[in-house]
Amino acid sequence: MIFRAVEDADLIQRVRKGDVEAFNHLVSLWEKRVFNYLLRLTGSPDDSLDLSQDVFLKAYQNIRKLDDTARFGPWLFRIAHNEAYSHFRKRRPEADRDDAERMEREPARTVAPELTLAVTSALDRLSPEQREAVVLKVYQGFKFEEMAEILAIPVSTIKSRLYTALDLLKIELAPTNSRGMR
Amino acid sequence: MTCNTDLLRDYAFDELPLSDRPAMQRHISECADCAAELDQLRLTTAALRVLPDQEPPQRIAFVSDKVFVPSRLWNWAPWLGFASAGVMAAALVFTVAHRPVEIRTVVQTAAFQPVDDIVKKAVQQVREEDAQLFTAALKASETKHEREHQILMDAVAMFQQSNNTRAITEAAGQ
Numbered sequence: 001m002i003f004r005a006v007e008d009a010d011l012i013q014r015v016r017k018g019d020v021e022a023f024n025h026l027v028s029l030w031e032k033r034v035f036n037y038l039l040r041l042t043g044s045p046d047d048s049l050d051l052s053q054d055v056f057l058k059a060y061q062n063i064r065k066l067d068d069t070a071r072f073g074p075w076l077f078r079i080a081h082n083e084a085y086s087h088f089r090k091r092r093p094e095a096d097r098d099d100a101e102r103m104e105r106e107p108a109r110t111v112a113p114e115l116t117l118a119v120t121s122a123l124d125r126l127s128p129e130q131r132e133a134v135v136l137k138v139y140q141g142f143k144f145e146e147m148a149e150i151l152a153i154p155v156s157t158i159k160s161r162l163y164t165a166l167d168l169l170k171i172e173l174a175p176t177n178s179r180g181m182r
Numbered sequence: 183m184t185c186n187t188d189l190l191r192d193y194a195f196d197e198l199p200l201s202d203r204p205a206m207q208r209h210i211s212e213c214a215d216c217a218a219e220l221d222q223l224r225l226t227t228a229a230l231r232v233l234p235d236q237e238p239p240q241r242i243a244f245v246s247d248k249v250f251v252p253s254r255l256w257n258w259a260p261w262l263g264f265a266s267a268g269v270m271a272a273a274l275v276f277t278v279a280h281r282p283v284e285i286r287t288v289v290q291t292a293a294f295q296p297v298d299d300i301v302k303k304a305v306q307q308v309r310e311e312d313a314q315l316f317t318a319a320l321k322a323s324e325t326k327h328e329r330e331h332q333i334l335m336d337a338v339a340m341f342q343q344s345n346n347t348r349a350i351t352e353a354a355g356q
Binding site: 023024027028039040056060115116118120134137143144163166173 | 187188191192195222225226227229230231232233235236237238239240241242243244245
C-alpha cells in the first residue's frame, strides 16, 4: 500500500503538469476497485461503468484540489460515493425494477452458486448505509479513518454500521457458512 | 482483560493499536467465547469474500483534450485574481468619473430626436390639412351663399318686372 501511495503521488504530480497518459495510468490502477465498489452499491454493471467514468472525469478536473496526494484513494472513493448517491437520488423506480430483474437473470460469476446467492441475498437485506460500510471494509479494505473520510461521518458511526451489519450477516449466513466453508 | 466485543472486532479487522494486540491475543487464548466470536466473524467475512470482483466491461481512458487539460493559468490564479480585482476597481472609478447619467442622457436624446421631428411634422401636416379644409369649406359656403343671393336677386327682379308689367297693363286699360 505504501508503494501504491508513492506511485499515486508521482502520477498525480505528472497529471498536474498536464500529462494525460499519467492520469490514464492512474485510472488503470484504480478502475477495477472503483467499478466493483459502485457495482456492489448499485447492482448494475452499466450504471457502474457510467458512474466510474464520471468519477474519473471529476477526479481529473479536480485533482489540483487534492491537498495530500497520499490520500488519493479515500479522495477518489469520496467522489465515487457522492456520484453513487447522486445516482440513487435521480434514479427512477422503473430503473430499480429493471436492475433487480437483471440481477436475478444474471447472477455474479461464481465458484459456488449456492453461497454466492446466499451472500448476495444477505447483503441485499442490509440498509444501504450498512452495505456500504461492509463493501468499504470487507471488499475494499479501507481503514476506519479512510472510511470516515470517504463517507464524511465519524469513525464511531462507521463502526456501529459495520458491526450491526456483521451481526445481521452472521445470522443470515450461519447455515451457509457451516455448509460452504467446511 | 475483560471481554469486549468491539475491541475483538477491531482486532479482527487489524484496527486495534499495536500496543493493545498482545493483551487481546492473550485474552482470546484464554476466553472460549471470544475465540468462538472471532472464528464466527472470520467465517462471515470469508463468506462475503466469496463474491468475486468483476472486471469492468470496458476500460476507461482519457484522450488529450484542451477542454479538460488543466491549464497552466492555474499557476497564475492568485495573480489573476488580484489583476481582475484591479481591473474591476479601475472600471468602477472610470464609470463614476465619467458620469454615466450624462452619457445615458445623451444617448437618450440622440435616440429620441428623430421621433420629436416626426411628431412635429405630423402635427404641422395635420394643422395645414385642417386649414386647407377650413378654407375650402369657407369658400364653398361663400359660393353657395352668393348663388343663393343671386337666385334671390333674380327672383326679386322678376317680381319687380312682373309688378311693373301689371302696372303698365292696368294703366293702359284705364
